[in-house]
Amino acid sequence: MIDVEQLRKEFPILSTEVNGHALIYFDNAATNQKPKVVxxxxxxxxxxxxxxxxxxxxxxxxxxxxxxxxxxxxxxxxxxxxxxxxxxxxxxxxxxxxxxxxxxxxxxxxxxxxxxxxxxxxxxxxxxxxxxxxxxxxxxxxxxxxxxxxxxxxxxxxxxxxxxxxxxxxxxxxxxxxxxxxxxxxxxxxxxxxxxxxxxxxxxxxxxxxxxxxxxxxxxxxxxxxxxxxxxxxxxxxxxxxxxxxxxxxxxxxxxxxxxxxxxxxxxxxxxxxxxxxxxxxxxxxxxxxxxxxWGKENMAAHENALLEYATEKLKKEVPTAKIYGEAQNKVSVLSFVIENIHNYDIGMMLDARGIAVRTGHHCTQPLMARYELEGTVRASFAAYNTFEEVDKFIEGLVRIVKMFG
CATH class of the missing domain: 3.40.640.10 (Type I PLP-dependent aspartate aminotransferase-like (Major domain))
Structure with missing residues (x-):
């Protein structure tokens, strides 16, 4: 496994704040952050x-x-x-x-x-x-x-x-x-x-x-x-x-x-x-x-997969009104879901208020969304520089949002 804290030091943007909170960047499937060497x-x-x-x-x-x-x-x-x-x-x-x-x-x-x-x-x-x-x-x-x-x-x-x-x-x-x-x-x-x-x-x-x-x-x-x-x-x-x-x-x-x-x-x-x-x-x-x-692609992928498994289990356990879309046996580190009675865009905006960046909407896959009769989903996607602590804060944010709409 990689030394995540050492890896994070390569990415200056990860030390920034968004809306008064430390940035948690879970929009890596759209684009990931760039190390300083790049x-x-x-x-x-x-x-x-x-x-x-x-x-x-x-x-x-x-x-x-x-x-x-x-x-x-x-x-x-x-x-x-x-x-x-x-x-x-x-x-x-x-x-x-x-x-x-x-x-x-x-x-x-x-x-x-x-x-x-x-x-x-x-x-x-x-x-x-x-x-x-x-x-x-x-x-x-x-x-x-x-x-x-x-x-x-x-x-x-x-x-x-x-x-x-x-x-x-x-x-x-x-x-x-x-x-x-x-x-x-x-x-x-x-x-x-x-x-x-x-x-x-x-x-x-x-x-x-x-x-x-x-x-x-x-x-x-x-x-x-x-x-x-x-x-x-x-x-x-x-x-x-x-x-x-x-x-x-x-x-x-x-x-x-x-x-x-x-x-x-x-x-x-x-x-x-x-x-x-x-x-x-x-x-x-x-x-x-x-x-x-x-850093080694296999090493980075192993950490990303561990994050995906951890986040998936935690979402199912702590947010029972969430439904995950995409439960294939083999996956990359993408967690796509909806929460009952809460619009995906509202979830994205409220997470952003706490410095957590996710992607919401149809993800340029409208035929796929039509297959599931969805307007869109919330998508959290992980990179090697993400941490389990960030996943915890993400799930805490979702729990808070569910309570607000409860």
Whole structure:
């Protein structure tokens, strides 16, 4: 287990107060806090070697390019991609999904074809597929889930056919915490020659990710859920697919030669990285990966899981009018619930008055909320820097709110 008090010292924001109370930050599924080494990396780039990357013949450009490309190598190792060229730097999970939908999707989809997504998907893994499906005359069909919040695998198998060209599912649900059996999902999809995109926004910072062992065709995630900066992420794609796909955006960096007679495109990964990239945040993302490697993803996940178990048991015992949504056997550290006769937004506001930050609402999963006939839930999501004492204060706050409405 990690030394949580030592870890907390890495995060300056955790020593702040909110509404006169010590901050308790349980909104980590939306974005987690950043260690000082990450914010220092941003400052160091701008103060010390600010320069555009690639093609520069001067010292600053060389230093910036090396730091920039080091992040790509770190990410390749982090997910065990076969080549660094298979790692495409993006603005985040949403852009990665849109990139695949607008390039691979446009290339392979025809009228009558099917894209399967799970009922528990974030809107970012639904809307891009709807857009390209409408254009191509294809359909987006949801995979049903159980009351516990798990994909009903038998129903998934029934939906598979030679008309299914793409399966897009999350590795872990942002609203329920469910960890999906992605290896089995991928294997079944490949039996009908469908390609699979895995949304790793909620998994990359918590679960082991080996894209080669998983055999996914695409994997996307965001830096800001991995102690990194916002507006940054990456797409992994199998080399043969990326080579076949057309570019996503046109402009600088993604070209080899341009003339009014035509343009030839750059090699991977630059074919998909048009324009001046987000250099500072890319470098800081590399620092965040080093930070995770230093503390150990497995060590951090073990603490998060212990917090989840503790909070779940305590909520059930001390707040009997609470109903938990998402009771899958395998979960990341997300606790989503409603309390009888109290609106989720009211709970969020009253917790905030005591310095406790949670997320309320539909969590960008409106089809999932419709499945449970809910308007929204309260979601507490834990990170490695959270403590059992913070969970105690959280539950105390909920008990107080229930009494107020009693």
């Amino acid at each position: 914010t220092d990396a941003l400052q160091e780039y701008y103060d010390g070697y600010n320069s555009n990357v690639h093609r520069g013949a001067h010292t600053l450009a060389d230093k910036a390019t090396k730091a920039f490309e080091e992040t790509r190598t770190l990410l390749q190792e982090f997910i065990n991609a076969g080549k660094s060229e298979e790692v495409i730097l993006t603005k985040g999970t949403t852009e990665g999904i849109n990139l695949v939908a607008q390039t691979y999707g446009r290339m392979v989809l025809n009228e009558g074809d099917i894209i399967l997504v799970s009922t528990m998907e974030h809107h970012s893994n639904i809307v891009p597929w709807q857009l390209i499906a409408k254009e191509k005359g294809a359909s987006v069909i949801p995979i049903p889930i159980s009351e516990e919040g798990e994909i009903i695998f038998e129903e998934y198998e029934k939906l598979l056919s030679d008309k299914v060209k793409i399966v897009a599912v999350n590795h872990a649900s942002n609203a329920l915490g469910t960890i999906n059996p992605v290896e089995e999902i991928i294997k079944k999809a490949h039996e009908v020659n469908a390609k699979v995109l895995i949304d790793g926004a909620q998994s990359a910072g918590h679960l082991p990710v080996d894209v080669q062992a998983m055999d996914c065709d695409f994997f996307v995630t965001s830096a800001h859920k991995m102690f990194g900066p916002t507006g940054m992420g990456f797409l992994y794609g199998k080399e043969e697919l990326l080579l076949a796909m057309p570019p996503f955006l046109g402009g600088g960096e993604m070209i080899k030669e341009v003339s009014f007679g035509g343009t030839t495109f750059n090699e991977l990964p630059y074919k998909f990285e048009a324009g001046t990239p987000n250099i500072a945040d890319t470098i800081a993302f590399g620092t965040a990966i080093k930070f995770i490697n230093k």
